[in-house]
Amino acid sequence: MGPRKPWVGGNWKCNGTKASIEALCETLNKAEFNPEQIDVVIAPVSLHIHMVKEKLKAGFKVCTQNVSKTGMGAYTGEIAVDHIKDFGLEWTLIGHSERRQYYGETDEVVADKVDICQKAGLCTAVCIGEMLDERKAGKTTDVVKKQIEAFIPKVTDWSKIMIAYEPVWAIGTGVVATPEQAQETHAAIRKILKEKVSAEVAESTRIAYGGSVSDSNCNTLIGLEDVDGFLVGGASLKPAFLDIIKSAL
Numbered sequence: 001m002g003p004r005k006p007w008v009g010g011n012w013k014c015n016g017t018k019a020s021i022e023a024l025c026e027t028l029n030k031a032e033f034n035p036e037q038i039d040v041v042i043a044p045v046s047l048h049i050h051m052v053k054e055k056l057k058a059g060f061k062v063c064t065q066n067v068s069k070t071g072m073g074a075y076t077g078e079i080a081v082d083h084i085k086d087f088g089l090e091w092t093l094i095g096h097s098e099r100r101q102y103y104g105e106t107d108e109v110v111a112d113k114v115d116i117c118q119k120a121g122l123c124t125a126v127c128i129g130e131m132l133d134e135r136k137a138g139k140t141t142d143v144v145k146k147q148i149e150a151f152i153p154k155v156t157d158w159s160k161i162m163i164a165y166e167p168v169w170a171i172g173t174g175v176v177a178t179p180e181q182a183q184e185t186h187a188a189i190r191k192i193l194k195e196k197v198s199a200e201v202a203e204s205t206r207i208a209y210g211g212s213v214s215d216s217n218c219n220t221l222i223g224l225e226d227v228d229g230f231l232v233g234g235a236s237l238k239p240a241f242l243d244i245i246k247s248a249l
């Protein structure tokens with residue numbers, strides 16, 4: 001872990017019922033952390049946000065899993081930055097690989113969403129990562145570079161950007177990146193930020209790892225120089241998430 005404030009996110013994806021989420025919030029409320037020293041960010045299904053905000057103790061930050069590239073208006077089914085801000089939320093995820101794969105979210109759309117979040121002063125976890133065939137072809141750095149370059153021109157306040165590196169082949173598969181793969185790509189991302197933005201931004205921007213993070217691999221991963229935290233899917237629905245938070249303290 002570098003000198004940056006750690007960031008640990010639980011992406012609950014399209015999971016949970018009112019009952020299961022109530023129980024999960026009770027479990028998560030056992031976590032002990034100082035929000036001045038770590039960002040612990042929970043992204044439930046949008047319908048559950050109100051309830052999760054009520055149930056989780058102060059210190060947790062509640063986040064949307066997606067945001068509209070438009071403002072308020074005649075855009076059926078969307079949630080705008082204005083709603084997120086009005087609701088008192090600080091964070092949103094953008095460009096998760098499931099959004100890119102199943103809902104046609106291109107680099108251009110991700111850039112538009114970064115743009116609207118920046119203009120609204122909303123903190124944004126931007127997800128990037130390569131597919132298995134791209135890794136096998138040795139194209140990982142090229143892929144993440146293209147994904148990052150797409151949104152760089154939209155960023156005016158880097159303190160509100162967190163990059164989540166999630167190799168797609170590691171998401172939900174139980175196949176976590178090796179420490180060497182994770183460190184190598186996180187360092188490559190930092191190098192891209194240095195070359196394309198500035199040394200200061202490269203040094204200060206947090207980069208979290210995501211993809212089959214669990215209570216059994218988090219301690220090794222968090223020991224890596226350029227890993228500043230995690231974006232966790234499956235394990236964030238379980239008590240294991242408490243250990244993952246603890247690993248980053």
Ligand SMILES: O=C[C@H](O)COP(=O)(O)O
Nearest residue numbers: 011171172211212233234
């Ligand atoms: O947003 C979280 C990632 O997609 C990781 O999911 P996972 O921890 O279930 O592999």
